[in-house]
Amino acid sequence: MMLPRRNPQLNAHGELVHLLSIEGLPRAVIHQILDTAGTFLSVNDREVKKVPLLRGKSVFNLFFENSTRTRTTFEIAAKRLSADVINLDIARSSTAKGESLLDTIANLSAMHADMFVVRHGESGAPYLIAQHCAPHVHVVNAGDGRHAHPTQGLLDMYTIRHFKQDFTRLTVAIVGDIVHSRVARSDIHALTTLGVPEVRAVGPKTLVPGDLREMGVRVCHDMAEGIRGADVIIMLRLQNERMSGALLPSAGEFFKNYGLTPDKLALAKPDAIVMHPGPINRGVEIDSAVADGRQSVILPQVTFGIAVRMAVMSTIAGNTA
Amino acid sequence: MKILIRQGRVVDPATGRDEVTDIAIAAGRIVAIGAASADFHANRTLDAQGLVVAPGLVDLAVRLREPGHEHEGMLESEMAAAVAGGVTSLVCLPDTDPPLDEPGLVEMLKFRARNLNQAHVYPLGALTRGLAGEVLTEMAELTESGCVGFSQAEVPVKDTLVLHRALLYAATFGYTTWLRPQDPFLGNGVAAKGPLATRMGLTGVPVIAETIALNTIFELVRDTQARVHLCRLSSAAGIELVRRAKAEGLPVTCDVSVNHLHLTDVDIGYFNAAMRLVPPLRQQRDRDAIRAGLADGTIDALVSDHTPVDADMKTLPFAEAEPGATGLELLLALALQWGEEARRPLSETLASITTAPVGVLGEALGSLASSAGRLVAGGVADVCLFDPGERWAVEPGALRSQGKHTPFAGYQLPGRVKCTIVAGHIAHEAF
Numbered sequence: 024m025m026l027p028r029r030n031p032q033l034n035a036h037g038e039l040v041h042l043l044s045i046e047g048l049p050r051a052v053i054h055q056i057l058d059t060a061g062t063f064l065s066v067n068d069r070e071v072k073k074v075p076l077l078r079g080k081s082v083f084n085l086f087f088e089n090s091t092r093t094r095t096t097f098e099i100a101a102k103r104l105s106a107d108v109i110n111l112d113i114a115r116s117s118t119a120k121g122e123s124l125l126d127t128i129a130n131l132s133a134m135h136a137d138m139f140v141v142r143h144g145e146s147g148a149p150y151l152i153a154q155h156c157a158p159h160v161h162v163v164n165a166g167d168g169r170h171a172h173p174t175q176g177l178l179d180m181y182t183i184r185h186f187k188q189d190f191t192r193l194t195v196a197i198v199g200d201i202v203h204s205r206v207a208r209s210d211i212h213a214l215t216t217l218g219v220p221e222v223r224a225v226g227p228k229t230l231v232p233g234d235l236r237e238m239g240v241r242v243c244h245d246m247a248e249g250i251r252g253a254d255v256i257i258m259l260r261l262q263n264e265r266m267s268g269a270l271l272p273s274a275g276e277f278f279k280n281y282g283l284t285p286d287k288l289a290l291a292k293p294d295a296i297v298m299h300p301g302p303i304n305r306g307v308e309i310d311s312a313v314a315d316g317r318q319s320v321i322l323p324q325v326t327f328g329i330a331v332r333m334a335v336m337s338t339i340a341g342n343t344a
Numbered sequence: 345m346k347i348l349i350r351q352g353r354v355v356d357p358a359t360g361r362d363e364v365t366d367i368a369i370a371a372g373r374i375v376a377i378g379a380a381s382a383d384f385h386a387n388r389t390l391d392a393q394g395l396v397v398a399p400g401l402v403d404l405a406v407r408l409r410e411p412g413h414e415h416e417g418m419l420e421s422e423m424a425a426a427v428a429g430g431v432t433s434l435v436c437l438p439d440t441d442p443p444l445d446e447p448g449l450v451e452m453l454k455f456r457a458r459n460l461n462q463a464h465v466y467p468l469g470a471l472t473r474g475l476a477g478e479v480l481t482e483m484a485e486l487t488e489s490g491c492v493g494f495s496q497a498e499v500p501v502k503d504t505l506v507l508h509r510a511l512l513y514a515a516t517f518g519y520t521t522w523l524r525p526q527d528p529f530l531g532n533g534v535a536a537k538g539p540l541a542t543r544m545g546l547t548g549v550p551v552i553a554e555t556i557a558l559n560t561i562f563e564l565v566r567d568t569q570a571r572v573h574l575c576r577l578s579s580a581a582g583i584e585l586v587r588r589a590k591a592e593g594l595p596v597t598c599d600v601s602v603n604h605l606h607l608t609d610v611d612i613g614y615f616n617a618a619m620r621l622v623p624p625l626r627q628q629r630d631r632d633a634i635r636a637g638l639a640d641g642t643i644d645a646l647v648s649d650h651t652p653v654d655a656d657m658k659t660l661p662f663a664e665a666e667p668g669a670t671g672l673e674l675l676l677a678l679a680l681q682w683g684e685e686a687r688r689p690l691s692e693t694l695a696s697i698t699t700a701p702v703g704v705l706g707e708a709l710g711s712l713a714s715s716a717g718r719l720v721a722g723g724v725a726d727v728c729l730f731d732p733g734e735r736w737a738v739e740p741g742a743l744r745s746q747g748k749h750t751p752f753a754g755y756q757l758p759g760r761v762k763c764t765i766v767a768g769h770i771a772h773e774a775f
Binding site: 031143146167168171208232234235 | 537538539541542543544545546614615617656659660661662663664
């Protein structure tokens with residue numbers, strides 16, 4: 024009596040029409056987006072930083088949760104594709120007046136939106152939007168609850184590929200608040216899909232649950248074990264509210280055990296790169312000497328992020344439901 | 345009204361009767377099973393060839409949504425749903441608005457239900473005023489007005505001292521307390537803790553939220569000897585604790601919902617809010633334990649956990665969606681589906697939704713205690729006629745309940761109710 028379910032981000036031909044999660048994306052699709060992003064990188068270096076791929080299209084940035092950085096990179100990406108960009112700070116407008124999520128979407132659809140870039144505090148919210156918007160409208164998940172942040176995952180993969188080329192010989196350590204991190208989940212899905220043989224999740228038991236093993240990662244509660252021999256270290260941002268939830272005693276104690284210092288970084292491979300989705304908390308999860316050090320690729324990540332978001336938007340806009 | 349049900353397959357789980365015969369009904373009672381006397385002249389004869397004639401179903405967990413939540417269900421629609429599902433007796437929860445914490449509210453509900461003349465309604469009174477977990481309700485008054493037990497619905501009593509005293513007080517008068525075992529702090533989550541919740545980024549409710557609450561309840565039962573009915577168990581570990589408590593002789597009974605009998609957390613799929621249920625759906629091994637527990641009698645009753653939810657409250661992100669599913673019209677079919685899969689005799693399958701729940705209610709049923717949920721000459725004529733061979737597709741729009749949300753939309757299920765008789769009158773027919 025079971026019914027089949029189709030991955031809602033793919034059309035009947037298996038093409039990407041929304042980007043909701045990296046989970047379930049074929050390896051070839053990921054590489055294709057990264058390849059496309061590579062071609063857009065040069066656009067960013069031109070004097071006129073625009074290509075006409077989304078000319079005449081309207082991209083709505085719907086941020087139900089505040090974010091300046093991610094919204095700005097999406098805005099830049101859409102504008103470089105020549106789209107019209109409308110930023111809606113929903114956290115302070117319609118929902119505050121009691122309008123439901125789907126009513127907001129219906130209203131904006133009536134304004135002839137072609138693409139929604141959605142950030143929402145609840146896991147799965149972009150799925151609901153994708154299921155209820157008009158067939159020609161595309162949805163990009165810009166972060167939903169703890170579930171997924173697929174463009175961040177893709178830009179992290181672009182960064183790793185840029186510096187390390189081959190995924191199939193790497194050891195990647197993701198350190199910090201994994202349980203609350205949509206970035207960690209998207210990275211894990213991307214890394215395992217791309218054939219990284221060892222992905223480690225590093226942190227205390229309150230932030231790194233054993234269930235993560237079923238996503239194909241090695242769970243390490245000891246920092247030294249977690250980063251020893253790593254090629255890539257992805258540090259996660261630690262939110263202040265973790266301390267009030269009895270998950271950690273203090274930021275200071277977290278830094279003592281899991282903060283990335285030059286001493287700890289020395290345990291990784293000499294050419295290991297250090298990544299962070301930003302914004303960084305200096306002295307909480309990462310020492311300034313590491314964040315600003317020669318192994319840090321945190322700023323290139325930001326640059327690549329624009330090209331990757333251009334690639335995602337142009338790819339899905341080219342496919343029809 | 346005299347009704348003759350002719351040549352149906354009469355299945356009575358209480359006696360194990362399973363034979364093709366007639367049933368004669370007059371003045372609200374079954375007057376004969378087998379050949380009726382020659383002077384019995386029926387006003388209505390129902391041809392039941394090919395149909396099963398079973399006792400009307402007894403559902404221990406229904407939300408009628410009155411008073412206070414009329415946008416999600418009305419007595420009219422939900423009672424129509426009950427009889428369309430073959431349910432002739434139902435226990436309704438006190439989590440209305442206001443909660444059923446004073447006799448006037450209960451009397452009004454009973455009065456409204458009686459006027460509709462459909463299923464028998466047995467309300468659970470609130471255990472504490474406003475379900476706030478602080479002050480006891482007037483249990484004797486509420487019992488006189490028709491309550492069959494006392495419940496906190498989904499609101500756990502946080503204060504163990506209050507729960508201890510509530511059980512002591514209830515035990516004084518022999519009232520049954522209905523509790524859903526869930527730790528108030530560990531229970532804050534929207535999916536079962538486990539690999540799926542972790543992968544999807546949903547907050548998880550661990551199994552220990554259930555087992556810690558069960559252990560607390562069992563200690564309190566040992567101390568007070570209060571009778572407790574445990575509602576909607578969800579975990580293998582929880583069922584094992586109940587099994588041991590029963591073996592020890594503690595006066596406890598329990599139920600599970602049809603949703604948990606068939607589904608697991610994997611069915612959440614891509615954040616399908618129809619699967620947002622309380623307690624959350626757990627894993628395969630838990631579902632297996634629920635099935636085994638129901639089969640071996642550790643779990644007394646199978647319930648619909650009928651919860652009509654407004655469409656607006658379900659078209660929300662998973663965690664924000666209101667928990668619950670419509671169920672009255674699916675209870676029989678989902679029980680039969682389980683019976684088929686587990687290869688159980690029809691009579692044993694039906695016992696979980698007829699005699700066994702009546703056993704849970706016991707003397708609280710009053711005059712109906714000796715004949716509800718069974719087919720006995722001289723007993724109340726609560727009867728359900730269904731076609732066991734007819735498979736039907738669950739179409740939410742076609743359900744009578746105001747709640748259209750069910751995890752089983754589109755499923756093909758066995759067993760179509762053809763006629764429901766409550767106290768000798770035909771409350772539903774679909775021949």
